Amino acid sequence: MRTVALIPVLLAAAASGCGYHLAGRGEMLPKTARTIAVQPFGNATVRYKLARLLPADISRELISRTRYHLIEDASQADLVVTGVLMNFSAYPIIFDTATGRATSVQAIVNVQVKLTSRVDGKVLYNQQNGEYRERYEISVDPAAYFDESGTAMERLSKDVARGVVSAILNGF
Numbered sequence: 001m002r003t004v005a006l007i008p009v010l011l012a013a014a015a016s017g018c019g020y021h022l023a024g025r026g027e028m029l030p031k032t033a034r035t036i037a038v039q040p041f042g043n044a045t046v047r048y049k050l051a052r053l054l055p056a057d058i059s060r061e062l063i064s065r066t067r068y069h070l071i072e073d074a075s076q077a078d079l080v081v082t083g084v085l086m087n088f089s090a091y092p093i094i095f096d097t098a099t100g101r102a103t104s105v106q107a108i109v110n111v112q113v114k115l116t117s118r119v120d121g122k123v124l125y126n127q128q129n130g131e132y133r134e135r136y137e138i139s140v141d142p143a144a145y146f147d148e149s150g151t152a153m154e155r156l157s158k159d160v161a162r163g164v165v166s167a168i169l170n171g172f
Contacts, residue, residue: 037077
């Protein structure tokens with residue numbers, strides 16, 4: 001008899017909803033936006049490769065995760081992504097005890113990224129100092145040396161793109 005009395009209470013609770021939701025899941029992008037342009041990134045560092053890779057990786061991430069059509073002409077796009085590579089640093093974090101040479105390097109990049117609605121000029125997303133890290137190895141044997149810094153920059157660019165697009169889409 002008790003379970004029969006609980007059924008209306010449970011149905012009422014289910015119908016009313018509990019108000020639980022995940023933070024950052026709000027749709028902050030305009031529903032009317034159909035196109036997006038990712039502009040070349042500015043570069044305040046001496047590392048050219050990463051600033052060159054970032055717009056392409058952000059574009060790929062947007063294509064794979066959103067409904068927007070990417071276009072090159074920012075003056076025709078509904079939304080425009082701009083950015084600047086603000087800082088790049090790399091420093092050794094692990095050393096070979098026998099030789100004293102570095103065997104592992106930590107690369108850190110700081111970026112500014114902004115998403116703007118071209119229609120009204122409203123800033124929809126603004127990351128002032130996003131920090132991303134990537135670790136890569138260095139061979140201690142000069143004969144077997146392979147410079148992994150280039151592939152580390154490619155991985156770092158993809159990580160930045162994933163992080164930026166996730167933040168934009170999730171409203172963080």
